[in-house]
Amino acid sequence: xxxxxxxxxxxxxxxxLQQVVAEAQDWLQxxxxxxxxxxxxxxxxxxxxxxxxxxxxxxHVPLPPFFTAAQMQHALAAxxxxxxxxxxxxxxxxxxxxxxxxxxxGRDLVSTHxxxxxxxxxxxxxxxxxxxxxxxxxxxxxxxxxxxxxxxxGLITALGPLGIERHLNALPFSVLLENIAGxxxxxxxxxxxxxxxxxxxxxKGSSQFDxxxxxxxxxxxxxxxxxxxxxxxxxxxxxxxxxxxxxPEGLRFVAVGGAAVGASLLLAAHxxxxxxxxxxxxxxxxxxQTLNLPGASKPxxxxxxxxxxxxxxxxxxEIEVSGSLFNGYLGDTTAPPAWWPxxxxxxxxxxxxxxxxxxxxxxxxxAFGRNVSPEWVETSLCSQATILQAVVFGDGEPSLxxxxxxxxxxxxxxxxxxxxxxxxxxxxxxxxxxxxxxxRAAFHVSTGLATANGRPQRPAIWAQxxxxxxxxxxxxx
Numbered sequence: 001x002x003x004x005x006x007x008x009x010x011x012x013x014x015x016x017l018q019q020v021v022a023e024a025q026d027w028l029q030x031x032x033x034x035x036x037x038x039x040x041x042x043x044x045x046x047x048x049x050x051x052x053x054x055x056x057x058x059x060h061v062p063l064p065p066f067f068t069a070a071q072m073q074h075a076l077a078a079x080x081x082x083x084x085x086x087x088x089x090x091x092x093x094x095x096x097x098x099x100x101x102x103x104x105x106g107r108d109l110v111s112t113h114x115x116x117x118x119x120x121x122x123x124x125x126x127x128x129x130x131x132x133x134x135x136x137x138x139x140x141x142x143x144x145x146x147x148x149x150x151x152x153x154g155l156i157t158a159l160g161p162l163g164i165e166r167h168l169n170a171l172p173f174s175v176l177l178e179n180i181a182g183x184x185x186x187x188x189x190x191x192x193x194x195x196x197x198x199x200x201x202x203x204k205g206s207s208q209f210d211x212x213x214x215x216x217x218x219x220x221x222x223x224x225x226x227x228x229x230x231x232x233x234x235x236x237x238x239x240x241x242x243x244x245x246x247x248p249e250g251l252r253f254v255a256v257g258g259a260a261v262g263a264s265l266l267l268a269a270h271x272x273x274x275x276x277x278x279x280x281x282x283x284x285x286x287x288x289q290t291l292n293l294p295g296a297s298k299p300x301x302x303x304x305x306x307x308x309x310x311x312x313x314x315x316x317x318e319i320e321v322s323g324s325l326f327n328g329y330l331g332d333t334t335a336p337p338a339w340w341p342x343x344x345x346x347x348x349x350x351x352x353x354x355x356x357x358x359x360x361x362x363x364x365x366x367a368f369g370r371n372v373s374p375e376w377v378e379t380s381l382c383s384q385a386t387i388l389q390a391v392v393f394g395d396g397e398p399s400l401x402x403x404x405x406x407x408x409x410x411x412x413x414x415x416x417x418x419x420x421x422x423x424x425x426x427x428x429x430x431x432x433x434x435x436x437x438x439x440r441a442a443f444h445v446s447t448g449l450a451t452a453n454g455r456p457q458r459p460a461i462w463a464q465x466x467x468x469x470x471x472x473x474x475x476x477x
Contacts, residue, residue: 005193007044008200010106014190020044020105024052027102031111034118037061037081038174039072039090041197044105046173047183049085054126054145061128062174065090066445071130071138078140078330079128080119085111122327122335129176129283131451140330147286150324152185154308158291159225160189162252168194168223170201170214170232177257180287182227194221211239218248225253229454230261233269233276234388238407240272241385247273255279255291259454260356260375263299264383278302280356284340285309286324290354301353310339311354317345318360345373362458367398370430377402377423377431384419386411389443391456392433393469399434403465405442413438437468 004014012020028036036053038060040046046062053060061079063072072093076084084094091099091110099110121128126145130138167186171178186193202213214236218226228236233256240246254269254276261278269276279291280302289311292303305311310322320339328335345363346356358373365371374392377400381390388407394400404416416438424432441464443450448460 003192005044005047005195008196012044017044017048020048021051021055024048024104025056028052028056028058031083031113033058033083035059035061035079035081036083036085037063037076037079039063039065039086041087042169042173042195043107043197044195045107045109047193047195048105050173050179050183057126059121059125059128062179063130064172064174069093075130075138075140076114078119080116082114082116083111084114085109125327128330131283141283142327142330143286144327147324147326148180148184150308151180151286151288152188154306155181155185155288156189157307158293159253162294164191164224164252166192166194166221166223168218168221168226169196170226170228172198176283176287177281178227181255194223209235211235215239215245222250224250227255227257229258230256230265231388231454233261233274234265234382237265237268237272237274238385249273251275253277253294257281257288260379262379262383266299280354282342284326284336285321286326289321298351298353301355303354304352305354311348312339313346313348314341317347318342319344319346319354319356364393364395366394366430367396372400372431377427377433380423380427381420384423386415386419389439391443391458391461393462400432401469402433402436403439403461404436405439435469437465440464
């Protein structure tokens, strides 16, 4: 019998996994759980809880383990969670709570009832996702089962012709993109999930990514598809290039999203046998809205709208979406409009492909009055083989400033300067980098310099590097 899920230790058939879902439903019913918060690694236990909660029209609040203690507390209080489930090792962060052992899907977990006050939620809310682990108090997005189902069905329609049989879960389930596109949609298609813990995929702790371990895990998984963040794809490409290897031939589709990818990275990936395709989505739209596909792809775009999504651009270029919208934010009784303004600027070409140029609120106005989208320049910088991450500033400045994190820690400043020079040669004069500095830390959620899906935390990066940028002299491009 075909496996529904493999976790590296056990293979679960569809009936066996459904039995675990039923056991999870019984446990939720016995505990009178209304809103459950989970802090879990990827596992069959997460899958069972997620599906049991949705089937019982209860509310699931998947929380990333990398949230700070303050962010965790905010999320638990704001959602009115009455039950918390986590790994025994992570429970130490909540000392003093009366933890009870729970065994689910062959995994030892612990749970506790929280002294919570029920909060009114938008009608139909079955999942609350928090926007990318932002600094301060993250914003809770309330999603209905129907909105998530719309996205799942749109993905099933788009990816069905590819004949995918095995999907490797390479992102945490607490990230909405993987939760919908890597769990909900594949499960409904009858695709086998290869669900390993993050450490088995080369994610050490919360900040280190070992591309060699990752590559080995992909080969061993015999996966046909996976979902990556751009920095993961960039590191994997770098590893393959340096080791003289190629991606496994069984891969048919690698979705890349969360931040701008860049045509050059996609072309490099394809040359190494990685069938990488960029997409676009947002929490307020229950994740994926657009996707490039084999035979229907335009590098540099985020693809065409999927069947469930309607996309248009406002007069000022802001992208607006409809078709799978959220119910509202936590603590805000305002219902979202029929067309949601994404905050992203872009355009739609004659063939229906959407280009995203950057965030509306991030547009820089230089001292010479030129408008520049920093994401455009950052994508160009990261197309250089020696630059892994880049963030650009320059509002009110005569030239742009950049904070760079190299592909390798031992890379020299001269090599970085050469990369900046090559990038500048491809940009108009008003968008060139005049000053740059090496970052003090990688842009990662664990350092407070990036969100869960890889977007840079610009205020935090500026705060950590303003002193370095202010002392640099302008370089000649």
